[in-house]
Amino acid sequence: MVAATKNITTAACLIIGDEVLNGKIKDTNSAYFAKFCFDHGITVKHIAVVPDEESDIVETIQRMASRYDFIVTSGGIGPTHDDITYESLAKAFGLPVALDEELKERMYTLGKRRIDPANHEAVAAQLRMAIIPSGPNVETIYIDPAGLWVPVVAIDAKVHILPGVPQLFQRMLDGLVPTLSARFPQTDALLERFYVATRLRESEMAPYLTRLQHEVDPLGIKIGSYPHMSIGVNTVSIIGKVAHKDKLREIVKDVEANLQGHEVSKEEEEKQSST
Amino acid sequence: MVAATKNITTAACLIIGDEVLNGKIKDTNSAYFAKFCFDHGITVKHIAVVPDEESDIVETIQRMASRYDFIVTSGGIGPTHDDITYESLAKAFGLPVALDEELKERMYTLGKRRIDPANHEAVAAQLRMAIIPSGPNVETIYIDPAGLWVPVVAIDAKVHILPGVPQLFQRMLDGLVPTLSARFPQTDALLERFYVATRLRESEMAPYLTRLQHEVDPLGIKIGSYPHMSIGVNTVSIIGKVAHKDKLREIVKDVEANLQGHEVSKEEEEKQSST
Numbered sequence: 001m002v003a004a005t006k007n008i009t010t011a012a013c014l015i016i017g018d019e020v021l022n023g024k025i026k027d028t029n030s031a032y033f034a035k036f037c038f039d040h041g042i043t044v045k046h047i048a049v050v051p052d053e054e055s056d057i058v059e060t061i062q063r064m065a066s067r068y069d070f071i072v073t074s075g076g077i078g079p080t081h082d083d084i085t086y087e088s089l090a091k092a093f094g095l096p097v098a099l100d101e102e103l104k105e106r107m108y109t110l111g112k113r114r115i116d117p118a119n120h121e122a123v124a125a126q127l128r129m130a131i132i133p134s135g136p137n138v139e140t141i142y143i144d145p146a147g148l149w150v151p152v153v154a155i156d157a158k159v160h161i162l163p164g165v166p167q168l169f170q171r172m173l174d175g176l177v178p179t180l181s182a183r184f185p186q187t188d189a190l191l192e193r194f195y196v197a198t199r200l201r202e203s204e205m206a207p208y209l210t211r212l213q214h215e216v217d218p219l220g221i222k223i224g225s226y227p228h229m230s231i232g233v234n235t236v237s238i239i240g241k242v243a244h245k246d247k248l249r250e251i252v253k254d255v256e257a258n259l260q261g262h263e264v265s266k267e268e269e270e271k272q273s274s275t
Numbered sequence: 276m277v278a279a280t281k282n283i284t285t286a287a288c289l290i291i292g293d294e295v296l297n298g299k300i301k302d303t304n305s306a307y308f309a310k311f312c313f314d315h316g317i318t319v320k321h322i323a324v325v326p327d328e329e330s331d332i333v334e335t336i337q338r339m340a341s342r343y344d345f346i347v348t349s350g351g352i353g354p355t356h357d358d359i360t361y362e363s364l365a366k367a368f369g370l371p372v373a374l375d376e377e378l379k380e381r382m383y384t385l386g387k388r389r390i391d392p393a394n395h396e397a398v399a400a401q402l403r404m405a406i407i408p409s410g411p412n413v414e415t416i417y418i419d420p421a422g423l424w425v426p427v428v429a430i431d432a433k434v435h436i437l438p439g440v441p442q443l444f445q446r447m448l449d450g451l452v453p454t455l456s457a458r459f460p461q462t463d464a465l466l467e468r469f470y471v472a473t474r475l476r477e478s479e480m481a482p483y484l485t486r487l488q489h490e491v492d493p494l495g496i497k498i499g500s501y502p503h504m505s506i507g508v509n510t511v512s513i514i515g516k517v518a519h520k521d522k523l524r525e526i527v528k529d530v531e532a533n534l535q536g537h538e539v540s541k542e543e544e545e546k547q548s549s550t
Contacts (some may be wrong), residue, residue, distance in 0.1 A: 021319040023309035024447040024468070024512060024545065030324070034298035042294040046331070047324035049305070056321070079478040080500040081485040115478055125481030142396055165504050186346030193299070204389055210356040224294055225355040229440050237299060270299065 005157060007056030008183045011037050012046040012064040016075040016085055017059055019166060020049050028092040029074040029162075029169045038172055038193075039240075041185035052076060057088040058158060065092075065159055072173065075164030077150075086153070090133035093155050098134035100126065106142070106149035125204045143175025152176060163267070166253060188243035196236045202227060205234065208258050216251065219244055228272060235269055236261065238271040280432060285456045287321040290330055291350040291360055292439060295324050304349040304437075304444045311448055316460035316516075317345060328364030329353060332363035340434055341368075345455070350439030352425075356401040361428070365408035368430050375411040376403065381404025381424035383416070398446050408439040425452060463518035469527045470544040471511045474502050477502060480509065482515065491526065494519055503547060510544055511536065545548060 013033045019025040030047045037044045045068055050056040057076075064071045071114065076085030090097045107130055108114070114123045132140070132153050140151035152172055153161040160176065162169050180192075202225055214225045221240035228235065238254050242247045252263055288308045293320070294300040305322045312319045321344055325331040332351075335473045336404030351516045354390045365372045382405055383389070407428050415426035416435075425445055428436040435451065437444050473480065477500055496515035505508065511530050515523045527538055 015322075018497065019501060019512070020306075021322065022466075022514065023306065023308055023311075023313045023319075024466075024499075024502070026306045030402075031295075031298065031301045034296055036298075038298045044298075045326060047290075047296065049322035051320060073319075077501065078500070079480045081500055082487050113476070115476070119479065121482035122476075122479045125485075126476075126478035128481075129478075165502055167504055170280060191297075193297075201390070201401075202387070202398075203401035204397045206355045206396065207396035210400075213356050224291065224299075224355070224357055226300070227353065227440055229442055239293070239297065 008069040010068040011070040012068045014073045015049040041190040052082045058092040097132045098138045104130040110149040193239040198259040198260040283344040284345040286345040287343045290324040306549045316465040321485045333367040369410045378405040387422040465517045468514045471530045471536040473534040
């Protein structure tokens with residue numbers, strides 16, 4: 001039905017919602033998306049948070065869609081006045097919106113409690129959630145057809161519209177894997193990361209790390225360096241393809257030897273990581 | 276020294292770092308910035324996370340600087356190869372970079388442990404942290420001159436370059452208040468928010484909330500609606516200027532009456548809020 005089946009190597013995430021920008025709510029969806037993509041070998045190139053304003057949504061999604069292979073949006077698909085994601089994305093891609101009959105049926109069948117039919121305005125508000133972008137390049141992906149009526153609406157097999165509620169966002173993102181995995185990087189292109197902790201200062205590490213990065217550039221391996229101020233330790237990260245695992249292990253040994261460091265597990269390192 | 280002293284009403288935040296995009300690190304700085312701005316009556320319009328790549332940094336900061344009054348960047352000002360924020364921002368604003376002698380002196384005086392002078396490469400790496408954008412529209416703001424050698428480098432009295440380490444980011448952002456507060460909104464323009472919790476469904480609330488938003492639009496009051504799926508409750512937020520406090524309190528009563536709800540404290544509501 002949808003033409004585009006381009007392989008997915010790059011990704012971006014668009015968080016839509018005043019509540020994140022005014023500090024009411026901490027966005028956790030973009031971090032979940034970042035981990036999801038890493039685990040599937042996809043490189044996230046951009047995350048943006050925009051208000052519930054059409055012009056901001058339209059401009060940002062158009063820019064993302066022109067550059068990256070896989071984009072998710074989070075938020076703005078409820079029934080209230082500040083939920084304008086479907087209309088805004090339709091506008092961004094020059095599409096009409098229309099009531100989707102299948103979606104409406106699912107909403108009525110699987111929705112937990114029926115709105116009082118005499119409450120016409122509430123019924124109309126609820127139906128807004130079934131008025132979605134429409135056209136041959138739009139798909140509705142039901143990730144759990146028996147239990148969840150909200151679909152992932154996908155445009156151009158590229159932009160995927162997800163809810164902002166974290167439980168739903170996570171469940172629906174994970175639920176996209178069967179649909180998308182054929183376009184994900186192959187197993188030997190998946191990424192692996194290693195960490196080496198050291199008490200050397202970043203300035204002391206820098207010359208060696210610069211040379212190392214230069215040396216491993218051709219293999220697409222990335223060397224990073226992150227201070228943990230509170231515990232006086234710096235961590236070097238080494239990220240590369242699973243296919244280069246032996247080389248990555250060699251680099252870990254080399255970093256340990258050159259920086260008087262020792263390897264730490266992913267769990268240990270990520271426990272104390274926030275920026 | 277710096278010409279621009281435009282009042283600050285809008286803001287944006289640029290997080291620079293592969294480590295956020297690849298899921299190693301959870302960005303907490305943008306959420307801290309969002310709360311900071313709310314507390315000072317400033318509206319955050321955009322948050323972006325970009326990789327350690329010059330073209331992404333340049334393009335995003337130029338867009339932000341052309342639109343918003345107050346911008347902070349986070350990350351990329353250390354001594355290692357992946358720290359390219361100063362050079363990239365200089366490029367974005369057509370400025371040279373140069374070794375700042377005062378900054379170098381402070382680094383040497385206040386830095387915790389001197390790099391071995393015989394280690395020329397490490398000394399050079401450390402000095403990279405004192406090579407900053409240069410010109411009449413660049414300021415170095417020392418927020419804690421006796422205890423911290425890292426300055427906030429400000430360009431055009433608009434873009435403020437902060438470190439990514441959260442302890443430093445927070446301290447330095449808070450430390451900017453004395454320098455910037457004269458440009459912040461006045462006391463009666465500060466924002467206040469109230470919350471009303473209800474068990475009504477969002478579809479049932481929507482018609483009333485739409486009318487309410489329309490009615491309070493002229494006062495710049497914003498009505499939001501946020502589901503807490505796990506506890507089956509929806510929260511309405513009412514945000515407006517302190518100067519409109521009586522009106523805001525009136526709206527809270529109105530929302531309670533119309534949505535069978537009850538007011539909840541900010542603490543209560545924000546405890547269970549993440550998206």
